[in-house]
Amino acid sequence: DARVTQTPRHKVTEMGQEVTMRCQPILGHNTVFWYRQTMMQGLELLAYFRNRAPLDDSGMPKDRFSAEMPDATLATLKIQPSEPRDSAVYFCASGGGGLFFGEGSRLTVL
């Protein structure tokens, strides 16, 4: 059963700490997206990759967020330093036709 796998599922950290979220896209999918979901803003696109190359990260605060795809099986989203306003659920999605989401990483920054 092919699916997008995200880790960690839950993360509680203190303000100022570094947070790294990981995503394993569905094998064979060549596009990977990072979305953030909050009650106030809904689903926001942060960044996306095609064939591991970053195509658009305009939705991402550049000073603290970074997204990389070191190989075809791993995408990472890093926040350094984290702030309370970063508290949200972060979703990774991969596409090869339709777009398939992982179950998300719920981040709480105290």
Next chain:
Amino acid sequence: QQQVKQSPQSLIVQKGGISIINCAYENTAFDYFPWYQQFPGKGPALLIAIRPDVSEKKEGRFTISFNKSAKQFSLHIMDSQPGDSATYFCAASKAGSARQLTFGSGTQLTVLP
């Protein structure tokens, strides 16, 4: 600028009734319109999608109606069931955008038993 507007924000329907969720878009370059279903604690899951060359697409109890001239599309859930209770998102993307979706704000559907 919100490019996809979704309504209503919440919807309560009796079991067996019809649930209708509406979306309107502004960008005429959009050419792919999916609907996603999200249960609490889960990621959005693709439910059904349509392209503007057809006016309607039906899959089981779920139907998308598409009005290109009005730039509107809607999701109809026939014979709604309590298991359909979830948040529904419409979305849109442009050709060649690698499925870079712009999402609506979501509709929380509750189907009463």
